Amino acid sequence: MTPDTSTSKKEICPVVESIYTIGNKWSLVITYNLMKSPKRFNELKACIPGMSSKVLTQNLSELQKNGIIEKKTNLDQPEKTEYVLTKKGEDLRKLMQEVKAWGERWLISPEQQQPESCHGSEQISELLILPVQAV
Numbered sequence: 001m002t003p004d005t006s007t008s009k010k011e012i013c014p015v016v017e018s019i020y021t022i023g024n025k026w027s028l029v030i031t032y033n034l035m036k037s038p039k040r041f042n043e044l045k046a047c048i049p050g051m052s053s054k055v056l057t058q059n060l061s062e063l064q065k066n067g068i069i070e071k072k073t074n075l076d077q078p079e080k081t082e083y084v085l086t087k088k089g090e091d092l093r094k095l096m097q098e099v100k101a102w103g104e105r106w107l108i109s110p111e112q113q114q115p116e117s118c119h120g121s122e123q124i125s126e127l128l129i130l131p132v133q134a135v
Contacts, residue, residue: 021066022092026051026059028099031068031085031092038072038082068092 022028026048033039033047045056060083063069068089074080085092 022068024059024062026055027063027068028092028096030056030059030063031089032096034069034083034085034089035093035096038084040080040082044083063089 022031029048029051030044033044039047041056041060044060045051045053048056060069060071064071067086069083070086072082072084074082
């Protein structure tokens with residue numbers, strides 16, 4: 001008799017599921033850039049050199065589908081649409097602190113410049129501090 005290889009009770013690994021949800025090339029970069037403040041599409045595009053509009057659109061859609069960000073439309077004149085982190089997205093702040101610490105420890109020598117982003121190096125630590133409402 002051969003062993004049953006069916007997956008009627010599929011085990012789910014939280015690490016694998018997390019990586020599928022937030023681990024593609026651009027998801028954490030987009031999330032990181034939304035931690036300081038909500039941003040419009042073109043503001044995000046300017047923050048992330050090398051990312052095409054098509055790729056940004058795809059990633060924003062995926063992050064919305066996964067509940068990490070949401071698209072908010074302000075109906076004032078002129079109408080303004082921004083992307084903001086959800087509570088689930090805000091919960092990634094601690095992970096980003098750890099990613100920053102790991103990068104500082106293993107990837108960036110003191111002489112090297114911080115990676116390009118919308119935030120200057122002096123703002124990165126401020127950005128990763130938990131907001132008052134989350135404490």
